[in-house]
Amino acid sequence: MAPTKKAGVLGATGSVGQKFILLLSEHPDFELFKLGASTRSAGKPYKEAVTWRQTATIPELAQSLIVVDCKSSEFADCDVVFSGLDADYAGEIEKEFSEAGLVVISNAKNYRRVPNVPLVVPLVNTSHLDIIDRRLKAADAANLPKSKRGYIICNSNCSTAGLVVPLGALIAKFGPISTVTVTTLQAISGAGFSPGVPGFDILDNVIPYISGEEEKLEWETKKILGGVGENDTFVPLSNMQVSAQCNRVAVTDGHLECVSIKFASEIKPSIEEVKQALRDFQSEVQTLGCASAPKLAIHVLDEADRPQPRLDRDRDSGYAVSVGRIREDPVLDFKFVVLSHNTVIGAAGSGILIAETLLGRGLL
Amino acid sequence: MAPTKKAGVLGATGSVGQKFILLLSEHPDFELFKLGASTRSAGKPYKEAVTWRQTATIPELAQSLIVVDCKSSEFADCDVVFSGLDADYAGEIEKEFSEAGLVVISNAKNYRRVPNVPLVVPLVNTSHLDIIDRRLKAADAANLPKSKRGYIICNSNCSTAGLVVPLGALIAKFGPISTVTVTTLQAISGAGFSPGVPGFDILDNVIPYISGEEEKLEWETKKILGGVGENDTFVPLSNMQVSAQCNRVAVTDGHLECVSIKFASEIKPSIEEVKQALRDFQSEVQTLGCASAPKLAIHVLDEADRPQPRLDRDRDSGYAVSVGRIREDPVLDFKFVVLSHNTVIGAAGSGILIAETLLGRGLL
Amino acid sequence: MAPTKKAGVLGATGSVGQKFILLLSEHPDFELFKLGASTRSAGKPYKEAVTWRQTATIPELAQSLIVVDCKSSEFADCDVVFSGLDADYAGEIEKEFSEAGLVVISNAKNYRRVPNVPLVVPLVNTSHLDIIDRRLKAADAANLPKSKRGYIICNSNCSTAGLVVPLGALIAKFGPISTVTVTTLQAISGAGFSPGVPGFDILDNVIPYISGEEEKLEWETKKILGGVGENDTFVPLSNMQVSAQCNRVAVTDGHLECVSIKFASEIKPSIEEVKQALRDFQSEVQTLGCASAPKLAIHVLDEADRPQPRLDRDRDSGYAVSVGRIREDPVLDFKFVVLSHNTVIGAAGSGILIAETLLGRGLL
Amino acid sequence: MAPTKKAGVLGATGSVGQKFILLLSEHPDFELFKLGASTRSAGKPYKEAVTWRQTATIPELAQSLIVVDCKSSEFADCDVVFSGLDADYAGEIEKEFSEAGLVVISNAKNYRRVPNVPLVVPLVNTSHLDIIDRRLKAADAANLPKSKRGYIICNSNCSTAGLVVPLGALIAKFGPISTVTVTTLQAISGAGFSPGVPGFDILDNVIPYISGEEEKLEWETKKILGGVGENDTFVPLSNMQVSAQCNRVAVTDGHLECVSIKFASEIKPSIEEVKQALRDFQSEVQTLGCASAPKLAIHVLDEADRPQPRLDRDRDSGYAVSVGRIREDPVLDFKFVVLSHNTVIGAAGSGILIAETLLGRGLL
Structure with a gap:
């Protein structure tokens, strides 16, 4: 057609x-x-x-x-x-x-x-x-x-896009999240080509700074997960704290993010319930049957060492995100790793x- | 001599x-x-x-x-x-x-x-x-x-060694820390040579998992920063929460760690006081005049994008640690990045x- | 079907x-x-x-x-x-x-x-x-x-597979080649996974040695380009000299080889004729219509800096080879660069x- | 002093x-x-x-x-x-x-x-x-x-500097070399920092082209190894053929070059004589006692897989070159690998x- x-x-x-x-x-x-x-x-x-x-x-x-x-x-x-x-x-x-x-x-x-x-x-x-x-x-x-x-x-x-998918899925199922900390390990393709990240800066190295990125990640998350207010203007969440630390690593494509979250409610889901909520998550692009919609919005990976950028960034052609290492967090409630293809679902x-x-x- | x-x-x-x-x-x-x-x-x-x-x-x-x-x-x-x-x-x-x-x-x-x-x-x-x-x-x-x-x-x-230096310096100056979250980006030399981390696993990739590492980091930190109890046995801190997420990245030497901390006291130091405390920190190895003691235990870096493994791991021949990006944390009190040479001060x-x-x- | x-x-x-x-x-x-x-x-x-x-x-x-x-x-x-x-x-x-x-x-x-x-x-x-x-x-x-x-x-x-394709195409068009020198820059996937090439050996490094590889490259090339003799046994070319130097580089997939050749005949084709011969080359897998046959056996690239492993290894799903930088050689007749996907057409x-x-x- | x-x-x-x-x-x-x-x-x-x-x-x-x-x-x-x-x-x-x-x-x-x-x-x-x-x-x-x-x-x-050291040593001992082929694997520091080689171009990749490099390598070698003529002007060697292929690889420092040579004389040294000539080579900077002169101008390495950029580039603080894999060449007389630190002895x-x-x- x-x-x-x-x-x-x-x-x-x-x-x-x-x-x-x-x-x-x-x-x-x-x-x-x-x-x-x-x-x-x-x-x-x-x-x-x-x-x-x-x-x-x-x-x-x-x-x-x-x-x-x-x-x-x-x-x-x-x-x-x-x-x-x-x-x-x-x-x-x-x-x-x-x-x-x-x-x-x-x-x-x-x-x-x-x-x-x-x-x-x-x-x-x-x-x-x-x-x-x-x-x-x-x-x-x-x-x-x-x-x-x-x-x-x-x-x-791009780094926001990966983070908000599991957050959105969990909020949809279990209600508000009060606290999010996230440390990113971001691919260099996010910085473009000419020149983007100089090779001499990234080979055998990590750059623990991306200009403006932490502010974007912290702010955009609140608008995306927020609601619509008067006069059809968007109202960022005011009761969620987000703290981001952003790093550039020697990866071509695929942003990996280490996330910890705390639910607002005192009643916490179990790890199994968290996994199931992520697995079950469906977005409008899927129910509408959009041409590029991933079959599975969130791939929940059970292997101890996944997701990995090189191995998992192309799942559902880069339109899905992958979440792994879901476990309890001694400080907040849960921690996990999310991977997203920064030039596909992230851009x-x-x-x-x-x-x-x-x-x-x-x-x- | x-x-x-x-x-x-x-x-x-x-x-x-x-x-x-x-x-x-x-x-x-x-x-x-x-x-x-x-x-x-x-x-x-x-x-x-x-x-x-x-x-x-x-x-x-x-x-x-x-x-x-x-x-x-x-x-x-x-x-x-x-x-x-x-x-x-x-x-x-x-x-x-x-x-x-x-x-x-x-x-x-x-x-x-x-x-x-x-x-x-x-x-x-x-x-x-x-x-x-x-x-x-x-x-x-x-x-x-x-x-x-x-x-x-x-x-x-090795990953504990980098973390506890700034923690120890801050506790010495400002009293107990109640909460620590840390996400590590660890070099492959930490895994040894034969075979260590396979090249095919780490090139253009991150491995978001190191077996047993998070447990070690969480537990050892409490013993090292803890005290000595009855019968000269060590008593790990019980009132500090530590949460770690560990990643292997494509770096030969130098563990970088993104840290957030919260002091136990309601009275918080300023960022400048935190920096000064780190700069001023002196350890016994320095006062004793140990042959390999670093001139400066903690190098506090002011550039926005430092420390970086390749550029900073060899400061004081790898016997010092570097701390940068010290800033307020919307969730806990402060966040910063610490770098340590994993095979020198870390091993x-x-x-x-x-x-x-x-x-x-x-x-x- | x-x-x-x-x-x-x-x-x-x-x-x-x-x-x-x-x-x-x-x-x-x-x-x-x-x-x-x-x-x-x-x-x-x-x-x-x-x-x-x-x-x-x-x-x-x-x-x-x-x-x-x-x-x-x-x-x-x-x-x-x-x-x-x-x-x-x-x-x-x-x-x-x-x-x-x-x-x-x-x-x-x-x-x-x-x-x-x-x-x-x-x-x-x-x-x-x-x-x-x-x-x-x-x-x-x-x-x-x-x-x-x-x-x-x-x-x-795997390194032989890339080399012989342009050699075969040129011999088919212009007759015997008397001399071949080749220096390879080989991907680590050729060494397998467990453990394959240790990460610590290949990050920020080149290994100028692959056990047995140069011998294989020199010998196999002669058998593949040779003929069939008595009793249906294969007779490697005896009048072609091949010299190989093999290196392992920090690339996941795709062997790049820098080749120089000398034709046996005194009458030399022009560079344009060489390019055209490579472009026109057709193999039996194509004429038979094999399911995995590449549309083009040899992609001749005109850009000064191609082929490159990351950008060109997947042409025709890895079933084709790419040749670029075709130019005259002050020592032999022509030099060029050939790239092949070592785990597809190379294995x-x-x-x-x-x-x-x-x-x-x-x-x- | x-x-x-x-x-x-x-x-x-x-x-x-x-x-x-x-x-x-x-x-x-x-x-x-x-x-x-x-x-x-x-x-x-x-x-x-x-x-x-x-x-x-x-x-x-x-x-x-x-x-x-x-x-x-x-x-x-x-x-x-x-x-x-x-x-x-x-x-x-x-x-x-x-x-x-x-x-x-x-x-x-x-x-x-x-x-x-x-x-x-x-x-x-x-x-x-x-x-x-x-x-x-x-x-x-x-x-x-x-x-x-x-x-x-x-x-x-920088790439010339590494090549001519063993060539010069061999010519000094065994007389003219008629033919040189060299394929380089060059570090990115040679291209400077801002921006130098873009990270996205070199990660998981090789760039088989460096603008103007092959011409420089071919021409400079002849002037450096040439003599002084009338009016104190330099006369490049006219009877030596040099063919170069230059590649950029994912290495921070250290140019590795795969070299083949043919002596002009019909009488060839043995491999052991070649090795000994390289080991024995002394330059004026050494006899003059220059402050930065290497103890050994050429480190001859016997291990099968050396020299390697990361392991050998800093020998004699980067003022020496390393030569390994010396062996007979089926096409010319000998082949070997030379490594030089491109920002020290190469610049x-x-x-x-x-x-x-x-x-x-x-x-x-």
């Missing part, structure tokens, strides 16, 4: 853009239609504009697409635009696009903290897309033209799933 | 034994006198018995020493014996040595939990050696022969410093 | 065996039917017997297959048996299997040098399988029972392609 | 400059006197200007030195100036310095091919410094002022040794 929706990609030559192109190139619903990049690249066939750094070759379809400037007029025919832009450019460009009536799904951090912009990890809080639903219905009622119907949806920071893949959810809900 | 004390090394061909030999080969106080290994190696010159895997070449002196069996009779002339034996062998052999009147400083785990065996991290709890002092005085009083004056002192697990070097302390106290 | 031929795997729990199982688990022609391993594993479901170390999960089908002993009686119903046995065991077991009438395709080195055993790199010398054809016709003529129709076919050493995948060729020729 | 000569460093904040500072900070002959860097850094204390990336901490002395602009007027008091400038800047600045009468020892490539500029690998061709000797004598005779006595000496490319250390040689000869 041929794709029915036209998709654009902003920042198409960057690392996130390249991943969007890979994921879209054989997508059943979306047709790779427009590629936007810097003025330096505009006018060139994509093949010549890009320094391709993926393990799969450039999709045939993308090779000869002529790169265009990141202006909404170039993307007027697109049903959805995926943005892999750097934060330096995303702010202005995504604004211009949404104000021109386009639907922008962004991997950039710029609008994540805006109160009425959904910050969505698709395995967790697609319910936040309800405000889009209401907004479009209101637009229908007001008979607004297409140019007034644009909006931005953000996906989360481009998350954007794709958001678009698939919009489509599945009839909003695209 | 020529060394005055004769030293033996057990498990001399293993990874810890090799490090003992390197550290002893140019030591001002100890003479490398006897090398013990398995029966398979006994009788061979060390050079032929060992598969040397250090970055420095085999010390001249050691090359032609004939390896002997691990029997106390072979080591009768040694003033001190350093044991780098595997746990499989250490139990029996170290017992036989100490019962024959020898002083054994062991890197093995076998006797660490024995109530009257000191478990010593030399930058932290050399006060635990007081019981040796008292025991030897009692032996003098009773006129006991040398054969009744043997004993075992254990150094800690063989720790044993050397213990022996130097005994010597400095006049106990050898 | 359901598979029509029953396949067995020997050494099923080892690294090559695991790869055979992955490749066979969704194969259109072969049904994974029997798994043989050591007596220690026999009787257990495969899932329990194996320490699985692949990036894909254990195929459903294999998980519950009961592992059997490596005895021909257990494999009597198999149409073909793939052997991933270690050389220590392969000699005896493969002999027993072939003498019992079974078709054994072996990854072990034991029988590679036997004059009437084909040593086949399927992209290069499937013509060597002609002797099997003749042997089976003779068996038909003599009305031999199945038990007299067993035989062994060997695939080559298990090669075995599969050999079996597919037999099937395509009607010999299975 | 206090240093007697004042030394300047150009490009002091870069990777080569940092190494110069480390090596000079405790040098018996040279005092670290002036540090030059870009205008952006000028005026700042070195500690604030640099992003230090060495495993040793910034030398006390250097920390508070105020960085100056790279103008000869700032360096007028220096007896020697070491240049770690990037090629983009080295051309103009080094020219200005030498024309102002300063002695410049440069690690940049800009002047290496100039016929009357010595290109010196100090373990090999300090004889090329004779032209400096003659030039200064002529200046004396002509009573030239200091401002007319400046000159530039270049050290070689900054080479510059230091050149200056020490000038000093030892009374030319500074």
Whole structure:
């Protein structure tokens, strides 16, 4: 069945853009239609504009697409635009696009903290897309033209995406979590390619610092797991404490996070109940039958030494997360390890799933 | 000045034994006198018995020493014996040595939990050696022969050694710590060489599990930071909660640990006071002027992205620890990162410093 | 279409065996039917017997297959048996299997040098399988029972497999090559898992030695590119000099080899002709339409810095080789870099392609 | 004994400059006197200007030195100036310095091919410094002022430095070598720090290309091993063929090179004679007693699997090279593996040794 929706990609030559192109190139619903990049690249066939750094070759379809400037007029025919832009450019460009009536799904951090912009990890809080639903219905009622119907949806920071999936699953089953501590061991692909993390800094080494990452992880978690308040603005959880320590390690892909949690309730589930809740967890992308939805949102691994980035990051093509080493914590209630593919469910893949959810809900 | 004390090394061909030999080969106080290994190696010159895997070449002196069996009779002339034996062998052999009147400083785990065996991290709890002092005085009083004056002192697990140094420094200044959470990123040299961690398991990967490590880290910390009770037996802290998550990463040497702590007292120091306490910290090995004592026990690093294993593990030749990223913790009181050289201060070097302390106290 | 031929795997729990199982688990022609391993594993479901170390999960089908002993009686119903046995065991077991009438395709080195055993790199010398054809016709003529129709076919050493593909292509087009020098940079997966290459030996390091590898590379190349002589025995090339230097590098999968060649003829092709010959090269597995045959046997890469193991090893699912940096050589005629996936076309995948060729020729 | 000569460093904040500072900070002959860097850094204390990336901490002395602009007027008091400038800047600045009468020892490539500029690998061709000797004598005779006595000496490319040491030793003993093929496995520190080789390009990977490296290796080898012709200009060897293939591997420090050679003479030495010639090799830096000269210029290693970068790069503090795996070559005469520390003997250390040689000869 041929794709029915036209998709654009902003920042198409960057690392996130390249991943969007890979994921879209054989997508059943979306047709790779427009590629936007810097003025330096505009006018060139994509093949010549890009320094391709993926393990799969450039999709045939993308090779000869002529790169265009990141202006909404170039993307007027697109049903959805995926943005892999750097934060330096995303702010202005995504604004211009949404104000021109386009639907922008962004991997950039710029609008994540805006109160009425959904910050969505698709395995967790697609319910936040309800405000889009209401907004479009209101637009229908007001008979607004297409140019007034644009909006931005953000996906989360890559390390946040892995963390909130088991948190969301556990909260859904056992109620509020009061305390979360998380130490991350993050892959270098999260820092992009040019130059990203210098080889001399990461070989035989760990870098115990990623600029801005801990703040993002601590803050975004609360918005994603939070609710919707007055005027359809999001209200981050105020009664959950989150403490993050972030490290870069010599891994190409796959963020591993060591997590401890405490439930708010005095009545604690057993370890077996925790495992079962994670195994049973289902997200809207699965019930909607989204094309990229993982069969299993959370792979619960029983082996003592799993999950491991190299061995487990590609489960369900990187759209699932893996959780292992679930055990009691002498300080909080439980501790466990979660692994997520930082460039799939933690970045481009998350954007794709958001678009698939919009489509599945009839909003695209 | 020529060394005055004769030293033996057990498990001399293993990874810890090799490090003992390197550290002893140019030591001002100890003479490398006897090398013990398995029966398979006994009788061979060390050079032929060992598969040397250090970055420095085999010390001249050691090359032609004939390896002997691990029997106390072979080591009768040694003033001190350093044991780098595997746990499989250490139990029996170290017992036989100490019962024959020898002083054994062991890197093995076998006797660490024995109530009257000191478990010593030399930058932290050399006060635990007081019981040796008292025991030897009692032996003098009773006129006991040398054969009744043997004993075992254990150094800690490598990941414990890094953790307890800042903990000890902070407790010394600000009183008890009630809660510690720690996530480790440990180097592969901690697992030895043959085979140690398989390359295929660690390249482009993290292994979120080290057998028995979390238990050791949680338990040993409490004994080391605890006190001495009745009958000169050690009493682990009972009012401190410790939770550890241990990971193996692709680093050759240097354990990095992300730590969060909460003080027992309601009155908290400021970040600057915490930093100053760490900077000012002095241990007995320094005041005694031990040959291998670091100039600075704790290097407090102010750069945002330090300590890093490759860049900081060799500070003070690996006998110091480095602490960085000291900041407030939204869940507990403070969080920071500590780095220690796992084969120096975390293993063989720790044993050397213990022996130097005994010597400095006049106990050898 | 359901598979029509029953396949067995020997050494099923080892690294090559695991790869055979992955490749066979969704194969259109072969049904994974029997798994043989050591007596220690026999009787257990495969899932329990194996320490699985692949990036894909254990195929459903294999998980519950009961592992059997490596005895021909257990494999009597198999149409073909793939052997991933270690050389220590392969000699005896493969002999027993072939003498019992079974078709054994072996990854072990034991029988590679036997004059009437084909040593086949399927992209290069499937013509060597002609002797099997003749042997089976003779068996038909003599009305031999199945038990007299067993035989062994060997695939080559992993580093040989990559080298001979471009050599074979160039010889096919431009005639004999008189001189080959090759320096390899080999991945650690070639050494297996338990323990394989120790992590401490390969992190931040190169090991400029692989036991027996240079001899294999030099010798096997001559047999594979050689012809068939009297009595259907293979005659290695005598007029080609090959010199190999083999290194192990910190790469998980993918052998990269820097090659220089000199043609025997005084008349030399141009660089463009060399490239074109490589691009145009077609092997029998492609013309037969074998299920796993690569679309392109040789990917000729024009970028200055390719092929690279991480980026190019999976082209055509690892069944193709990549050649780049083709240029004139100041010493010999041409130099270039070839990359091959050492566990696919360099090991298990090669075995599969050999079996597919037999099937395509009607010999299975 | 206090240093007697004042030394300047150009490009002091870069990777080569940092190494110069480390090596000079405790040098018996040279005092670290002036540090030059870009205008952006000028005026700042070195500690604030640099992003230090060495495993040793910034030398006390250097920390508070105020960085100056790279103008000869700032360096007028220096007896020697070491240049770690990037090629983009080295051309103009080094020219200005030498024309102002300063002695410049440069690690940049800009002047290496100039016929009357010595290109010196100090373990090999300090004889090329004779032209400096003659030039200064002529200046004396002509009573030239200091401002007319400046000159530039270049050290070689890092991969060249390792190769020519055994070549030079063998030629000195057995006469001309007609053919050299070399495949390199080069460390990433050779590419500098900011950014140098991106981590994402080198983790789990090899890059079979380093821009301009093969040309340098092929050409420089011929100049270094060549002689001095008319008018004191250097004449590269014309009768030696060199073919190089260069690769970047995941190693921090230490270039490993797989070399094959053919002697011009029909009479070949034996392998033992080759080994002995390498072991016996002495260079002028050793006979002059230069402060940084290695005890042994060439460490000949007999173990089958050595030299290895991590284990052997620091022999003689990185000022020696290691050669192993010496064996007959089926194509040329002999093959072997050579390892050199690319930032010591392959870069900054080479510059230091050149200056020490000038000093030892009374030319500074």
